[in-house]
Amino acid sequence: MEAISIGEVAARTGLAVSAIRFYEERGLVRPDRDAGGRRTFARADIRRLSVIMVAQHLGFSLSEIAAEIDQLPDGRAPTKADWGRMSRTFRRRIDARITELQTLRDKLDACIGCGCLSMRQCALYNRNDTVSATGAGPRYLMGQRPDR
Numbered sequence: 001m002e003a004i005s006i007g008e009v010a011a012r013t014g015l016a017v018s019a020i021r022f023y024e025e026r027g028l029v030r031p032d033r034d035a036g037g038r039r040t041f042a043r044a045d046i047r048r049l050s051v052i053m054v055a056q057h058l059g060f061s062l063s064e065i066a067a068e069i070d071q072l073p074d075g076r077a078p079t080k081a082d083w084g085r086m087s088r089t090f091r092r093r094i095d096a097r098i099t100e101l102q103t104l105r106d107k108l109d110a111c112i113g114c115g116c117l118s119m120r121q122c123a124l125y126n127r128n129d130t131v132s133a134t135g136a137g138p139r140y141l142m143g144q145r146p147d148r
Helices: 006-013 017-025 044-057 062-069 080-107 120-125 127-134
Strands: 003-005 039-042
Touching (some): 006 039, 006 044, 039 044, 044 062
Antiparallel strands (some): 003 039
16 A cells, blocks of 8 residues: 655645644554655555544544544554444444533523522522532533422
């Protein structure tokens, strides 16, 4: 398979060369070196870096992304089956994130059980901040159901 330079990878992915080096330092990509010591990448690294970039943009931590990327084979381009195996586990994390985002979206204009008591609804859902007895943080956004 054709080896490409870090500059070509940067041009194709839109990532800065420094970002690609950063991902390399974290073990998310493993380029080879040519006779002159320059990094050379497989074209398949474009997909790997693109997935990393989008997952990070969507709020996944590098450790979460690395846990998924580590499932891909080293030394060869991942096949569709390799990507499928990785995506099955990552899909669960993505689905959980979607549920969390939908909850935030749907409850952002209501009492979230944070203790601010600044909205009229708080007097109904969290009278005198009684929910604080169950723990810190926005209890209703964290999955606790309001007692009515």
